[in-house]
Amino acid sequence: MDRCWAATIPGSRQVSNSAKTRRHMRRNLPTIVVIQHSTLARTTVVKLLELEFAGWNFIDMISTESLDRALGAEVRLIALDLAGRGVGSTSLHNDLAAIAERFPEAPITLLLGTDDVDIVCQALKMGIRGFFSTSLPIDIALAGLRLVLAGGTFCPQLLGTVATGSNEHIPARNEAEKSLDERTQYLAIADFTPREAEVLAELQCGCSNKVIAGKLNLSGHTVKMHLQHIMRKLQAQNRTEVVARLVRRAEGGHDTSPN
Incomplete structure (x- = not known):
């Protein structure tokens, strides 16, 4: 009945086809997936990225349970909210496993509410490619995002350790991280x-x-x-x-x- 009723509305089929075409076109665009429980934070991040990456597609979701929505899209990066979890938490490992199963080539970045160096060092070992805390200036965060998209790793939380000469976390870091002693080096790479x-x-x-x-x-x-x-x-x-x-x-x- 609903299909018959819709078919009687002038232009309804054209509208439906047009919507399908738009969805198909978005699927062919480079895509960034944002997984963030907070609606306000998620919407803010997406709006900012839409301004910076014109012509890209953005898929936002509350949790990895909705990951299948992004299947078929050309996913270039996934931003996952740590949401106060520990790096060793079962929940985080399940999220990372779900992402790796569906998008094995897409780099994963973490959205953090902290600048805890221990968290960053542990997550680096797990293959995380970027760390974006709420304390990070927007221009630096965007430059870091470009760096990850270009194949690099962005972890500004480690720079303070290098600059002060502290060796407390050195064993957990590789040579690439040790040599990044100024935040501007990320900008130079990611410009x-x-x-x-x-x-x-x-x-x-x-x-x-x-x-x-x-x-x-x-x-x-x-x-x-x-x-x-x-x-x-x-x-x-x-x-x-x-x-x-x-x-x-x-x-x-x-x-x-x-x-």
Whole structure:
């Protein structure tokens, strides 16, 4: 009865088809998933990201129980709220397992209400790629997000430990983390526009310009333009050097830029 009734409404079928088309188009966009129990916090994060990453798709949910909503989307990153849990909690491990099962290639970042270094060190060992606390300035958080999208790891909570020379947490950290002694180093690594970060991520996967253009719905000329900007920012001469320099800088190495 409902289907018959809907079919009698002028334009109803066109509206339905249009909605399906819009949903399909969003599925083809690079996607960020935000999992946050608090409606206010979740909505605020998504609104901020929508302003910064124009043309991206955002899927927000209360818990990992809704993860299937994102299946089929091109998920580039998942932001998960720690929600006051311990790193060793069964709940967190279950959430991480659910994410890994459905989106094994997507980097996971944690939304924190604390700057506890112990939590960060433990989570790094679990493969978490970014840590965004409520105390972090928005511009730094956005730069850190770009860094993760470009293949790096963002953990500003460890910088204070390095700057003060404390070695309390050194055994839990790798060489990459030890060498990041200033917050601006993250900005230097992450100084890419959202679109440049997308191109760079595809470049690191070994994609050709043609493949990158097809995946990101760009022209070949636009891809070349983004690559030129990336090479200039990294002071690299070619694609191979771009990847090499980014890896060295992300690992804290001292690459020698050409004069």
